[in-house]
Amino acid sequence: MRSFAQPGRQVIYVGDFIDRGAQNIEVLSIVKPMVEHGHALAVMGNHEFNAIRFHTLHPETGLPLREYNVDYGDGHLAFLYEMEEKKELLTDVIDWFKTLPFFLDLEGLRVIHAMWNFDFIEQLKVLGASDSQFIADNDFIRNASIKGSREYYTI
Numbered sequence: 001m002r003s004f005a006q007p008g009r010q011v012i013y014v015g016d017f018i019d020r021g022a023q024n025i026e027v028l029s030i031v032k033p034m035v036e037h038g039h040a041l042a043v044m045g046n047h048e049f050n051a052i053r054f055h056t057l058h059p060e061t062g063l064p065l066r067e068y069n070v071d072y073g074d075g076h077l078a079f080l081y082e083m084e085e086k087k088e089l090l091t092d093v094i095d096w097f098k099t100l101p102f103f104l105d106l107e108g109l110r111v112i113h114a115m116w117n118f119d120f121i122e123q124l125k126v127l128g129a130s131d132s133q134f135i136a137d138n139d140f141i142r143n144a145s146i147k148g149s150r151e152y153y154t155i
Contacts, residue, residue: 014112014113015042015048015100019047020047032096041111043104044102051093065141065142
């Protein structure tokens, strides 16, 4: 993986790195190292969060926290196809997605994938999110997959 840099500048990515075409791995090979080396910031989009849920199993049922559904999962097929023979990379990518914050509250700039809502941001903070890093643990992911839960509604 390579990392691009422009001295004195930093890119800000707003999520949906996957499920937008057939070059998911290529996109991740650019975005992930840039973020890891401090050349970019990134927030999690719904596609990353859904991928986490597709690839996290419920501890009791053993089923994915988000079931594959043709209505929702068509775009995810390209990602799954690319990752089919790269299980170690898939694990690494899903673990990296879990470290992405849902929002950035920077000096003079707020960044979020969809809509900045002060009430939801406060709820995310109560649930353990920060504006720099949020490791989505399995309890949070599971709760955010339950319709009607505070986590589900907030996300």
